[in-house]
Amino acid sequence: MLSALKRILELQDLDMKMLRLMGVKKERLSELEHIAALRRDLKKQQNEKAVEIEELSKTIVIQENSISEFKEKLKKLDAKQSAIKKVEEFNALTQEMSTLERQRVATVQQTSDLIDKKHIEEEILEKIRLSLSSSEESSKSLEEEIANNINLINKEGKGLKEKRDVLSKDADIDVLKIYEKLLRNKKDRVLVPMENRTCSGCHIALTAQHENSVRKGERLIFCEHCSRILFWQESEDLEGLAVATKRRRRRKVLKS
Ligand SMILES: [Zn+2]
Structure with a gap:
């Protein structure tokens, strides 16, 4: 029995090294994932902001069109009014024109607010763009370093596995099975x-x-x-x- 355990002890040493190695690899992979997640988040913000600005632009165009329409209508009513002789009709038109004028002024105000908002959003978009490109720049070398590190880990892991394959060939198969089952559960010695x-x-x-x-x-x-x-x-x-x-x-x- 003890001679069987001897081989298992050797295998265990390799397995512990492998577990540590895989732990480091997992950490490094999660660092990569963290960098990628930050970038995804910035890209998402950038896209959302761009859509928001596009929507604003469309609304501004619609508003500007309706301002032109108000002006057009007012001009027509003004022309109509100068031809009118009856006081009641004249007054009714004045009423109508002042309502239109109020609507026009309100729309102009709304449009100007929207244009201000658009400018602010464009500044924010620019900031997002800058931080995206600077984070891409700064994380580049870090990502390369991590990728190299993972390569080394994979190489080392391959070496460990090869050693283990050789050692496990003449291990006591029953003891090995029990040992491996315990190892899977405990992930420890x-x-x-x-x-x-x-x-x-x-x-x-x-x-x-x-x-x-x-x-x-x-x-x-x-x-x-x-x-x-x-x-x-x-x-x-x-x-x-x-x-x-x-x-x-x-x-x-x-x-x-
Ligand atoms: Zn115990």
Whole structure:
């Protein structure tokens, strides 16, 4: 049993390196995502502002047209009025004209407010454009750096995986399965030494009976609290983990 654990310990070392590596990769990827999200947000703001300005422009054109129409109508009414002789008709027209004139003045005011608003929105749009281009500029080198970093991580990960594939070939398949299942659940060391009658995974004290079983190393002993596989560190069988490496090297030499 202990010799099987020896190989699992070697695999575990590689797996822990891989977990750390993947953790770093995840961080770096989320940094990239953060930069991309900022840019997406600015682009969205830019698009929305552009649409808003376009809508304003359309409204201003409509308003300007209706101002012209008011002027046109007033001109006609004015011409009509000069030909009128009856006082009542004359007064009615005056009434109508002053209503139109009030509407015209109100529309002119509204249009001028809209034009002011449009100018303000255009200034905001310009600011968004500037900050978008400056953030694109400044994040460029950072993004490159992160991308290079991720490349290195991928390379290192590939190396680790290759080593692991070689090592796992002659691992005890049953123990390996149990170990991998535990690893998937815990994403942490799952083959841990018992130290001072305590599981060094969850640091909870175990019984003397437990300690004896672990010391004997005849079968897999699990921590009853965290389910990790326990091993006896001082065991002679576990000394010199390099033995396995030497054996492998010898085999390689024989092949070539
Ligand atoms: Zn435990």
